[in-house]
Amino acid sequence: MARADDPGIEALIELMARLPGLGPRSARRAVLALLGRRGQLMAPLAQAMAHVALTAKDCRVCGNISTEELCPICADPARANGEVCVVEDVADLWAMERANAFQGRYHVLGGTLSALDGVGPVELGIPRLVRRVGEEGLTEVILALAATVDGQTTAHYLADALAETPAQITSLAQGVPVGGELDYLDDGTIGAALRARRRF
Amino acid sequence: MARADDPGIEALIELMARLPGLGPRSARRAVLALLGRRGQLMAPLAQAMAHVALTAKDCRVCGNISTEELCPICADPARANGEVCVVEDVADLWAMERANAFQGRYHVLGGTLSALDGVGPVELGIPRLVRRVGEEGLTEVILALAATVDGQTTAHYLADALAETPAQITSLAQGVPVGGELDYLDDGTIGAALRARRRF
Numbered sequence: 062m063a064r065a066d067d068p069g070i071e072a073l074i075e076l077m078a079r080l081p082g083l084g085p086r087s088a089r090r091a092v093l094a095l096l097g098r099r100g101q102l103m104a105p106l107a108q109a110m111a112h113v114a115l116t117a118k119d120c121r122v123c124g125n126i127s128t129e130e131l132c133p134i135c136a137d138p139a140r141a142n143g144e145v146c147v148v149e150d151v152a153d154l155w156a157m158e159r160a161n162a163f164q165g166r167y168h169v170l171g172g173t174l175s176a177l178d179g180v181g182p183v184e185l186g187i188p189r190l191v192r193r194v195g196e197e198g199l200t201e202v203i204l205a206l207a208a209t210v211d212g213q214t215t216a217h218y219l220a221d222a223l224a225e226t227p228a229q230i231t232s233l234a235q236g237v238p239v240g241g242e243l244d245y246l247d248d249g250t251i252g253a254a255l256r257a258r259r260r261f
Numbered sequence: 262m263a264r265a266d267d268p269g270i271e272a273l274i275e276l277m278a279r280l281p282g283l284g285p286r287s288a289r290r291a292v293l294a295l296l297g298r299r300g301q302l303m304a305p306l307a308q309a310m311a312h313v314a315l316t317a318k319d320c321r322v323c324g325n326i327s328t329e330e331l332c333p334i335c336a337d338p339a340r341a342n343g344e345v346c347v348v349e350d351v352a353d354l355w356a357m358e359r360a361n362a363f364q365g366r367y368h369v370l371g372g373t374l375s376a377l378d379g380v381g382p383v384e385l386g387i388p389r390l391v392r393r394v395g396e397e398g399l400t401e402v403i404l405a406l407a408a409t410v411d412g413q414t415t416a417h418y419l420a421d422a423l424a425e426t427p428a429q430i431t432s433l434a435q436g437v438p439v440g441g442e443l444d445y446l447d448d449g450t451i452g453a454a455l456r457a458r459r460r461f
């Protein structure tokens with residue numbers, strides 16, 4: 062017996078199931094809930110998603126993702142306190158923001174140095190970060206990279222690249238577990254690591 | 262310190278968090294994954310969702326939800342075997358289809374009888390079901406309602422309403438736990454209950 066599924070609904074379930082945390086069964090359940098609230102939830106969600114898919118871009122200053130040319134953090138004059146926090150990706154930036162412990166701006170690397178994958182300093186925007194020190198009068202660059210081999214290799218490269226600038230280089234200190242990724246840490250740990258930061 | 266969130270992205274996270282099985286944290290993680298795959302996943306998902314939100318409707322024959330006027334099950338001549346299975350909602354219809362044990366068609370009640378909520382036979386399409394027996398030459402109506410008080414009250418009402426028709430009335434037998442909802446049963450249990458169905 063052939064399954065008699067609606068092609069449009071099945072296509073939607075199949076796409077939903079690709080989201081992290083949603084398997085085929087929970088994707089089906091989510092779509093059922095959407096089908097029951099087509100006007101109040103499904104249509105607005107589709108519209109919000111289309112809007113973000115169309116307008117989201119990398120902030121040209123820091124690499125954060127936002128629907129504006131300049132992300133809200135770079136656009137906020139109150140965040141120009143001379144501090145820039147370097148993170149691997151947007152997930153880590155969001156984790157820092159959730160911790161609510163940092164009032165400066167960011168540099169999102171978008172990865173770590175990897176000769177094998179052809180990821181060099183230019184791909185990570187490191188020359189652009191070095192220029193920002195002079196242009197924005199940065200006094201401190203905080204390296205908030207994971208305590209992994211790749212993260213620490215990249216941190217050392219950054220420290221060298223920034224050595225000739227007037228900015229002080231610091232790094233997150235206690236609290237970041239070895240091999241641990243920032244995005245999985247609780248907010249308190251991130252805040253403590255930030256407050257106890259040390260010269261790199 | 263004010264949080265510096267992108268309004269478009271935050272609106273999307275807030276809507277995603279309303280889906281069953283996704284809390285605020287997993288909604289954020291899902292949106293991050295979408296942001297990282299804007300072209301390959303986010304845009305197609307938004308489009309599929311908008312299409313379904315716009316075109317999904319109740320099948321005018323059986324009450325199943327589909328993007329066509331006539332759902333794929335009612336449109337498939339191979340499913341016209343004289344059997345109709347009565348279920349409470351679309352989730353139960355999907356559960357029956359997953360069990361892959363039934364080759365007939367459906368009648369989706371959309372609820373159970375409830376004087377308190379003003380849900381009567383007409384709201385559940387019961388006169389329409391009675392007409393289908395003659396029009397489609399149905400030989401059997403299988404009542405696949407939950408073994409709850411509301412489900413069984415509705416089942417008895419259905420048996421009375423269909424008593425004067427030539428169709429045999431049966432109901433799912435063993436395997437449906439008392440108080441259990443169909444949608445949460447495993448496929449094997451549903452199949453066994455269907456095969457062991459008895460006269461109502």
Ligand SMILES: [Zn+2]
Pocket residue numbers: 120121122123124125131132133134135136
């Ligand atoms: Zn920015």
Ligand SMILES: [Zn+2]
Pocket residue numbers: 320321322323324325331332333334335336
């Ligand atoms: Zn139908």
